[in-house]
Amino acid sequence: MKMLGMLVITSILMTSGCAAFKANDLPTLDSASYSVENQERIKVFSTWRGVERNPLHKGQFDTAIRSSGCCDIVDTAEQADVVIEGVAVNHSTPGAGIPAMITGFTFGVIPSWATLRVHLKATAKDGEQEYTYDVSDSATMVMWLPMLLAMPFSDNPMKVERDIYQNTYRTLVARMKNDGLLTN
Numbered sequence: 001m002k003m004l005g006m007l008v009i010t011s012i013l014m015t016s017g018c019a020a021f022k023a024n025d026l027p028t029l030d031s032a033s034y035s036v037e038n039q040e041r042i043k044v045f046s047t048w049r050g051v052e053r054n055p056l057h058k059g060q061f062d063t064a065i066r067s068s069g070c071c072d073i074v075d076t077a078e079q080a081d082v083v084i085e086g087v088a089v090n091h092s093t094p095g096a097g098i099p100a101m102i103t104g105f106t107f108g109v110i111p112s113w114a115t116l117r118v119h120l121k122a123t124a125k126d127g128e129q130e131y132t133y134d135v136s137d138s139a140t141m142v143m144w145l146p147m148l149l150a151m152p153f154s155d156n157p158m159k160v161e162r163d164i165y166q167n168t169y170r171t172l173v174a175r176m177k178n179d180g181l182l183t184n
Contacts, residue, residue, distance in 0.1 A: 042181075045077045045082075084123070124179075131176070
């Protein structure tokens with residue numbers, strides 16, 4: 001039991017020298033900024049591609065579209081009023097784990113950091129009209145013993161990645177709304 005307690009305390013201390021800082025390249029949107037009140041729902045079809053080709057990007061975009069209240073997601077481009085082709089560009093650093101391990105082994109004496117960049121490029125077609133969008137944001141997570149003092153005043157490192165992704169997709173939806181694509 002003592003060993004388990006020591007393990008928990010050590011784990012907390014090892015992860016507490018970590019703070020995350022958003023770049024705030026995009027303003028944080030509230031739900032009113034991207035919500036749309038339509039009399040008739042717009043039908044949207046989207047395809048997303050990226051380096052890893054996982055369904056994460058399409059799922060996050062679909063979630064942002066659904067939460068705006070404007071649209072229905074359809075299965076084919078033929079059924080859609082608006083067709084969106086998106087590309088999620090991956091700017092992450094796969095080698096960031098090595099410096100993080102060194103920081104962990106030195107109990108936070110040697111600092112390390114990792115930057116998460118979310119970069120979306122999308123083309124939306126509404127009949128003959130075509131719109132292009134390019135949105136990006138980033139956050140940096142710093143692991144270093146002095147971050148014990150900064151952590152209470154910075155963003156939660158566990159939430160930052162999710163928040164950056166959500167806000168970037170919401171910004172994309174808000175820009176489409178402002179261009180009149182998602183309103184009727």
